[in-house]
Amino acid sequence: MPNIKVIIPAYNEEASIPFVINAIPEIVDEIIVVSNNSTDNTEYNAKNAGATVLIENRKGYGFACLKGMDYIAKQEKKTDIVVFLDGDFSDYPEELTKIVQPIIDHNIDFVVGARVKGLREEGSMTVPQIFGNWLATNLMTLFFRSTFTDLGPFRAIKYDKLLGLSMEDKTYGWTVEMQLKVLKQKLSYREIPVNYRNRIGVSKVSGTIKGAIFAGIKILGWIFKYSFKK
Template identity: 60%
Template sequence: MKSIPIVDVIIPAFNEEKSISKVIHDIPDWVRNIVVANNNSTDQTAKVAEAAGAKVVFEGQKGYGKACLTAMAWIKSQEVQPEIVVFLDGDYSDYPEEMTDLIAPILEDKADMVIGSRALGERERGSMTLPQVFGNWLATTMMKYIQGAKFSDLGPFRAIVWNKLLNLNMVDQNYGWTIEMQIKAHKAGLRYMEVPVNYRKRIGVSKVSGTVKGVFGAGYKIILTIFKYW
């Protein structure tokens, strides 16, 4: 694999004080900035993340996409811009050490965006609920037949060339963030691919799959986003 370019990592986080240090610790040391977007947490997420070596930015408006946009704004303000940005959850369900495999297709000039697919990797039993598995299948199937986009997962663990990401003009502020990126990347003609990633039970309770409101809210927004960009 070619030499590592400048890579920044974005971690949207809401009440992840028990897991965030583990995530940060397992991120490869060739990453330049680890940007934790503290999404109005009521616990010690920010303090723990800073102590672990991350740059913490604050976003008071709740929303996965909103947190990601705030972290992106901080990166844009830096004098030297990254070449690649990796998105990663703060609940320790992903394996940050697999980041090398995630960015490899970009370094080999085979892709502009790489999705870490949990569907292609090994999942710890209980790491994804039945609504999550079904929702991913339904969303990716709809994307295939409506947009022609071929994905197996909407996994949050993903890498994308920074200037390509900026050109997508991301706007979603909550549950539609991941699928918006994938649809827009497909429509823009970006080269994309998936690599298998492993997945384990998260630390703590999911804000989406852990509640009925979260499951239905996410499902509704994902389907709405698919038709929005039809």
């Protein structure tokens, strides 16, 4: 089996993080929870559940993901696959096996868990989220002939390909930046339909008007930046 690491950015997810960690399949070599300036018991609960806990005081989803990547880069043992997963228990961590399967069995570079309508619990995605995903993925289809249908946070990528993307976004644009760079570099990719449920607690992005607006601006900014970049 390949060496698989899971990176979980988490900001005040004390109630959900133990459920996420405990549901991750045993094929994973290490679970890395990056506490993104949490003020509750996220760090304690994550460590108690068996995860490696890192602290990133600079708030931002991308900052947390980059912190996890920096930790992996310093390890002696080679990492083969990195999985990104949210800490709110909206995804089903046990589905990680089918997220990594195309990489292991078919040498695919990048896999996104697509939150398809038929597998989504009612209310699990807000109207701005649904519209934002539709707009972003349709623009990617228009400009890059992409077949992506979702910007889902549950995703897996070969570690060497991840390094080659030179990820830089620090906040809301992390997921779309990754997918745009996959398209620009012509990496192989696949979407796998996944189940999606109402998260534990309140979303810090889609659950607020400010968060939804800033996320939308960041996502569209990345798309238009790459649409006109040679």
